[in-house]
Amino acid sequence: MSPRAFKRFILLFGAGTFALSLPFYVMGAWPVVGFMGLDVLALYIAFRVSFYSARAFETLDLTPFELRFVKTTADGARAEWRFDTYWVRLEQERHEEFGVQRVTLVARGERVEIGGFLGPDQKAELAEDLTKALAVAKRGPVFG
Missing domain, CATH: 1.10.287 (Helix Hairpins)
Structure with missing residues (x-):
């Protein structure tokens, strides 16, 4: 509005x-x-x-070599995490009745929750799409 x-x-x-x-x-x-x-x-x-x-937001940038996650709070404070595409994995915490409750990026002992402001269905869609994108990125860059 x-x-x-x-x-x-x-x-x-x-x-x-x-x-x-x-x-x-x-x-x-x-x-x-x-x-x-x-x-x-x-x-x-x-x-x-x-x-x-509503001014808070998160961004995910994925390349064949790196996954960059930036979380910006409503007051403008930024936190940034960088993960090696090959080592990062996605974990989902599911509840039988309510669906996906938490989506977390995990790599080398570091854990970061992503999409905390999303609903369960949106978190499931994010996890599915990001899993597919990570699989493609892990194959490496495509030349010519």
Whole structure:
């Protein structure tokens, strides 16, 4: 959602909440207006927190020689891991009922979780696609 659309949404939601709270005010239940205003504030805060969290991202760069994983937090802090394509392996932690819970890159004693923000189905798809890509990369570069 764009900042302009967010502003419109909050204003529209606030106006609707205000309109719905007016009858309570007229009937003498004025505290309802304040509590409905708190609902608008809570929604605003929840969206702002969500927008902030959405700035975090991860990237995977795979070459025949190296797998590079970069994790950037919402505040811009970066952490980078480099793995030899030949030695890295992918591990999945599965739950019978909920599916893939964790996907981890493992190489020479180092473990890094990837895709922590993804849902179980997306983690399974990531693991499948990355396993295939690693198999191709381990075959080495293709010349001519």
